[in-house]
Amino acid sequence: NAGVMQNPRHLVRRRGQEARLRCSPMKGHSHVYWYRQLPEEGLKFMVYLQKENIIDESGMPKERFSAEFPKEGPSILRIQQVVRGDSAAYFCASSRRAEPYEQYFGPGTRLTVT
């Protein structure tokens, strides 16, 4: 009964490199959400995806950030040309239904940009 899986748990990148964060939702869940949590701050919504579709990316920065949830495989959050301000914990959540109802979270990926 695996929960939401995220990898890697910790990721260190130098400024200008690319970061790829992976998320495998819970079994039976086809809705995936990405959140960012800055130190001592709350969780901020970034993007909501269903299989092969981006439903809402209103919380995602317009540049350098992209997300996908292919038909096969995990959801990917991609950050190009990382900057120090991208350092944060990135959490993925999944839900069974297309409502804001019972999202289950993964353990997060802690990105550090040096």
Added chain:
Amino acid sequence: TQLLEQSPQFLSIQEGENLTVYCNSSSVFSSLQWYRQEPGEGPVLLVTVVTGGEVKKLKRLTFQFGDARKDSSLHITAAQPGDTGLYLCAGGPSGTYKYIFGTGTRLKVLA
């Protein structure tokens, strides 16, 4: 902007004491969830409340959803050091699938 405000922001109490955490909004929510997050981990779902006036109990934790579905409370009886953590309320405003998180309450229970 729809917000979920939590109070208090920080709480430090002795083992055995009772406490209540509040989550308030000016918006109506179709459902509201409470999570606990420990350092270095993701939020763990504690409970979901859906119906106005609903009360749910989880061992020593009692959750209540306001009649108007705009606010909620979490009451812990006889707190234990294992209850230490960041408590977050979250919910989906009516008519949208977007999740909003509260500002969080950091609880520390001293032995």
